[in-house]
Each structure stands twice: as structure tokens, then as C-alpha cells.
Amino acid sequence: MSFKAALLHFTVILAGFFAFAATASAQSLTLVGLGDSLMAGYQLPQEDALPAQLERVLKSKGHDVTIVNAGVSGDTSSGGLSRVDWSVPDGTNGVILELGANDALRGVSPEKTEENLDRIITRLKERNIPVLLVGMLAPPNMGGEYAQSFNAIYPRLAEKHDLPLYPFILDGVITEAGLLLEDGMHPNTKGLALIAERMLPITEEWLKRVEDHTK
Template identity: 35%
Template sequence: MDVFRRVLVSFLVLIVAFPARAAERPVLVCFGDSITAGYGLQPNEAYPAALQRKLDAAGYHYKVVNEGTSGATTKDAVASVPAVLRLKPQVVIVEFGGNDGLRGLPLDVTRKNLDAVLTQLEAAHVKVLLAGITLPPNYGADYIRTFEGIFKELAAKHHTAFVPMLYKDVIKQQGTIQADGIHPTAKGSEILAGTLMPIVRVLLKRGK
């Protein structure tokens, strides 16, 4: 009878444990500033939530985690990498630099910090998608050109997947940017997710 009980208990444990393991999904982290965080939006309106819906619909069984922080600079990004790695992500979308540029921070500092972020993720064998951004035209052509070049340089150095201009499809449509002229609306966030999706798909395994 004791043997029967032990076998029964073991069987029930397996039944309970299997669905829990099956429900576990590899993690994709969206790591960035207010654009990622969804400033001015509901949580389900930010681009990471839109990306989750697109991945689910396409049969990619990944869990998208929003690790965006409004106001974060590349310096904050460096400090936050350990917290991101504790999530054990398979893929990280890196979207930082806008606040550095808007504050006129030295571009060498931005480059150094982003380099450090990518280096840490690379050392942890995490797949990375680097999202490039730009600045308003009043910052001057030379400053903007150098700023945009940082993303291209680092993507080449680290051999990461790369979207040169995250907003490239957003600027083509009306109603995609909030009144501040910087942050995407819910419609804009959907478009950002669509811009990222083709590159993200290359990094993911369908059905996982």
C-alpha cells in the first residue's frame, strides 16, 4: 500500500509540474527609456505590449518583458544591465540614447555607455537588437549626424541585429506622435512594433 501511495504521489507531482514547465516561455526584454516604457500611455499601449501581440499571433511563444524607464540615459542603462540579465533573456532590444541627446550630453559618453551595455549583454550570450534613433532638427546637422552614427558604429562593432531608425515608419503617418513631439501614441507604438518585428523574427525560433 505504501508503495502504491508513493507511485501515485509521484505521478500526481509529474502531472502538476508538467503544465508549469510547458507554460514557461523564453524571455525577450525590451530595454530602453520612455519610448519603451510607454510614456503617456496605458501599459497595453506601449510598443512591447504591441510586440507581444504580434509575436503571439505569428506563433512565437516568447514572453515580452517591458524594462523601459522614463527619463533613463545610457548611464542608467549601464547600471540596469545586471537586473535585465537576472531575467535570463534570450533576446534584448536595446533602445537608449534619446535622453542623452536631448540633454546635449557628450557624444563620447553616450558611445562609451552604449558600448558597455552591448558588451555586457554579449558576454552573457544574449541576442541583441539595437534600435537607433534621431534628434529634433534644431540640434544641428553635425550633432545629429554624429549621434545617429553611434548606433551604426556599435552595431557593426558588436555584430548585433540593427534597426537604424526606430521611427522610420512612424514619421510617415499622422496621429503617431504625442503632443510633445517625441513619444509615440498607441497607434505609433503599434507601428514601432511592426518596424521591429521583421528583425525580431530573425532572432527567434518559431514555436518556442
């Protein structure tokens, strides 16, 4: 092979490599929202649920993402643990984990809730899937002792597993009747839109981790 032919051959290979790298860097990310009714969009059309609203906000900021809604109304941390393997399919780039609200409403032991969430996170980490943890606060009627134990779950897990944490999913919503359904517990479309906007900064930061895992 002549020097010119060899140089041309190398140039073609190099061009192909850079074309592949560019395609990989622009790869769309597939995320899964694993949660309960707050993720599922209780009594709302799917386009108004949190995964869809957060996906639209992220896309408006230039992020090429798809967020699959794996929320199940009424689900507990135990239910999430039992279905995490099939609710989060292979090829998932990241999981937004939001569970525990129904545990608190049912008075489940905070120790059990923490154990379940810990096991969910561990399974996802074993699959090399980054996690964004979304926290919950215990309802006031559960009493101070229960609230103290329950509310500490999410910061402790975030620290243990080095996860980004959105501390309270209903922050800025639960006290505003106009942002809730008639039951006074679940966000309406406007409420979920506000949650998506509030979650945007930490979600964008987390996406940097997700992108690193796809390289």
C-alpha cells in the first residue's frame, strides 16, 4: 500500500471514529420514573403526569430524554422492591425513585421503608443505573416520633449511596388547595407542572452523571 493510500485509509477510519463519537454523545437518554400515585399521575391523563411534564421541561432546556412512567397508584416501598427488576428494563439510563408516601400513610415501620428503598437502590446500582432520589415527609397526624424517624430516611440513603436528593416531592404544592385534586392529597395538572419546574435544577445536575454512565 502506498503512503498516500495508507494515509487515506487512516483518514477514513478516523473520520468514522469521530462520527461514531458524535452520534454517541448525542444519544437519547431513557429514564424511568419508579414511584406511586405521585409519579403515576393519579386521576390525570398520562400527558399531565410528572414523568411527561418533567420530560417536556427537560426537552425545552435542550436535553434529549424520554421518561417512562413506571408509577403505580397505591404502591409502597415493598411493592416497588418486588417489581423493580421488570419495571426498569435493560437499557434504562437512569431511574427517578419516588416511593414511601403510602408507607407513611399506612404507618409502615420507617425501618422497613428504609430497608426496602435501600434494596431498590442497591439493585439499580448493581445494574449500573444512576438514581435520583425523591423524598417524602410523614403526614402530621402520624405524630412527632414517627415523623422524625421517617423523615430521616431519604437524607440518610442519599448520603449512604451518594445520590442527588430532591427532599420533598410535594414542596410548595401540598399547602396550596388550587394545586391539588379534591382529595387534598394529590397534585392536579398545575401542581405537577410546578413540581417538574422545581425538580428541574437537580435533575439537570443528575443528568450529567447519567451521561457519564452512557459513555
